[in-house]
Amino acid sequence: MSDDVGTGQRPQLRKDAERNRARILDAARALIQDHGLDISHDEIAKAAHVGVGTVYRRFPTREALFDELFYEELEVLVATAETAGELEDPWSAIRQFMFRMFEQQAANRGLRELLIGHRGGTDLARRAQSQIEPVITRLVARAHTAGRLRADIGPTDFPIIVEMLNAVMAACRDEDPDLWRRYLAVVLDGIATGRRRALPGQPPDPEQIGRLIGGRGSDGRTRIAP
Known part of the structure; x- marks a missing residue:
């Protein structure tokens, strides 16, 4: 794979400094998994049992911390993306990349927020996206040529699809963390040509809908929007 994402080798640290660095990163990962990227240096220092000055010395900015965490x-x-781009069947490649990308984001809340540009993202995330975009463009062109993708779907539709599915993933994270798989399958069937696949999972029941997207109105009926 390309080295463009890399940030270079870190200098060697003293053992105590390396221990503090590891504690800071472990604490930040745990906080981000629970609270997303909206965490402060003070919160990280408290969770890592180090002084806030230690956190700032190791990671002067949030971007530096996020680049280290998500490299x-x-x-x-x-x-x-690059592996999917090498598959012979372009539609299988699109499906594989989309499912594996969302599996990775489902397991890492911070990565998901970073990729959708929370707080502007980071240069590292933007470089990663710039490497993925040409792969998607090639896959779309190949899928069009093979007649496997609707002719009116283009590469720039995919970032919007990602935004849509990220909203589902965020809403369902605590209630049903795998529900995104069903709606990714719905989207993929909608942009494909030919035979449809069976959808994974089951539709949410009315009580789940109430918890997922805004509860119930005064008449007791489920609201479709908050």
């Missing part, structure tokens, strides 16, 4: 995940994401 490997972004490398995996780029590699996933």
Whole structure:
């Protein structure tokens, strides 16, 4: 894979400094998994049991912290796109990349928020996206040529699809964390040509809908929008 995502080798740290760095990163990962990217240096310091000055010395900015936390995940994401791009069947490649990308984001809330541009994202995330976009463009062209993708779907539809599915993933994270799979399958069937696949999972029941998208109105009926 390309080295464009890389940030270079870190200098060697003293053992105590390396321990503090590891504690800071572990604490930040746990906080982000629970609260997303809206965490402060003070919160990280408290969770890591280090002084806030130590956090700032290691990671002067949030971007520096996020780049360190998500470097490997972004490398995996780029590699996933490149691997999919090498598959012979372009539609299978699109399906594989979309499902694996969302599986990775479902397992890492911070990565999902970073990729949808929360707080502007980071240069590292933008470089990763710039490496993925040409792969998607090639896959779309190949799928059109093979007659597997609707002719009126273009590469720039995919970022919108990602935004849509990320909203589902965020809403269902606590209630039914795998529900996004069903709606990704709905979207993929909608943009494909030919035979449809059976959808994974089951439709949410009325009580789940109430919890997922805004509860119930005064008449006791489920509201479709907040």
